[in-house]
Amino acid sequence: MYRYDQFDEQLVRERAAQFRGQVERRLSGELKEDHFKPLRLQNGVYLQLHAYMLRVAIPYGQLSSRKMRQLAMIADTYDKGYGHFTTRQNIQYNWVALKNIPDVLDKLADVEMHAIQTSGNCIRNTTSDHLAGANADELEDPRPWCEIIRQWSTIHPEFAFLPRKFKIAVTAAAPDRAAIKVHDIGLLMKPNANGEVGFEVFVGGGLGRTPHVGVSVRDWVSKGELLSYLEAIMRVYNRFGRRDNKFKARIKILVNETGPEEFTRLVEEEFAAQGPKEKVVLPDEEVARIMAYFAPPEFEDLPEVSQAFEREKARNEGFARWARINLRAHRTPGYASVHISLKPQGVAPGDATGEQMRVMADLAEQYGMDDVRVAHEQDIVLPHVKMDDLPAVYAKLVEHRLATANAGLITDLIACPGLDYCNLANARSISVANDIQAEFADADFEEEIGKLHVNISGCINACGHHHVGHIGVLGVDKKGEEFYQITLGGRADEKAAIGDIAGPGLRHEEVRPAFRRVIDKYLEVRNGKSETFIEVLERLGQEPFKEALYASA
């Protein structure tokens, strides 16, 4: 894991001290809210329905046990004993008092964390594959490049006041677990014709009120030229992106209105025009320094089959189910990646208590090579666990309600905080999520349904990524009543697609039975258990599911 150098340390400490002064001036009345708001947003502080909300950056979703424990301490000391993991691999605290936030930032700095650029019109936290460095299907570890982008984009003066917020994701695996095509810039690590690994560059993806799948503007750019190419894109965006209309200011609108070919031409022109002094040249020794932090841990030479694991599977049905559903293959024999679901019945998706955070930190330290990841699906992953240790890990997870066996299934849904917390929301998300979870609470039935992504947003800003759920749910307000628009056929993977609106919105209480009818239809028409929901939808089209959705609504 990357460790701060003296510059990182100084920057984060100085920023925390600076914000302490700004908060003091706000509380004394010296600063008015109009002046303070942009300052607090640059430090991840929002004002929500009940309190201030602090969003803390978790670069590319990676934590150590020490950092996780500090997040738990902050939840217990400054919030209400829990935190909310987000679709950008960050964590949010929903109840912090403004007067306490400077202290929280100091506590974060103690463990090399911060809240810088978690809001505002700047380059946000760079996200990545939560299985980076662990999965056999990746070309190489994308995290060093996320870190390089983090360092380049942090307080970059040219990109501190963009037309709108800007999100970058990087993956190095063909199965896209980082949703790169729905980011402002998505980077896919791949080899060129000579076998040299570089990046394919996708631009203009995004959700919100005008969803778009990103388009490939460069089939391949070398590692050495990556930052220069990113700067070329950012400069075209900074120059031509609209600032007159907030709703048309994202780069996806620029790409769409300019046309992908013309946009690409502008970027290539800017890239070609960069003089030697403008090029961001990455010194080899600096790249090597950063790479060294991501060197693979020392894995033991273990047999493919763990007897302890097999014995527990044969003995414990709950463990066997959890192992089938929540484990992911590791590149090293005798190891697995553990998917810890934060979606038990009746809990807000992505919420974890301080105690649960400490348990996960302990497990990472004892069994997981001190590595914890936040998945954009709002779950936690221990990427490197010995198969021999899985029974002990599972037992501890069960004790703390962290062993729900639903990773990738219908109740492992993504949901934003919605109207229960968010100042922008039009409708509740969490209650809809809990209704759907209750409908599919039978674990056998859920496993029978198989892989299915449900994404729920409480407003068109789409923090719950509803557009790219296999089934998406968007909360809208109709004359004071909550309605829910259903989309079908979205996906966030390498075949990224925006779901189509199925029809009129449903009332809150209609969503749960409508979901049941859609799932019953899927089970009726699929060609065997191996044909997933999204595959059936793509084979048959929306009509059978639309009919089911509105059958008795």
Added chain:
Amino acid sequence: MSSARPKLKPDTPKAVTAWNTQTGRTVYLTSERRWSEDVLDAAVLTAPQDEEELAFAKGDEQTVTDPYFMQVKAEGGVDGRETLRETIRAQGPTNHPMFGKQAGSP
């Protein structure tokens, strides 16, 4: 202002609400021009004095942030098309009954 709310008609009963700047808790302007955390303490306003009360709230920026009009019943209490949102603000999140004013805590 982070909270652009629907415009209310002049004769609609309304109250001034905001957030406590220090804590972020929801507050309501009383008839004595004090800030209460209980929505039932809010002064029910009708034209023409209502704009004056909002102007007072906006001038009290050190104490509160982002004041705006919310619709209330003539006898007090949340009302109108934003009833759900304002009820949640006044009481707490529906998914977390142990938090917020509904739990007897801020």
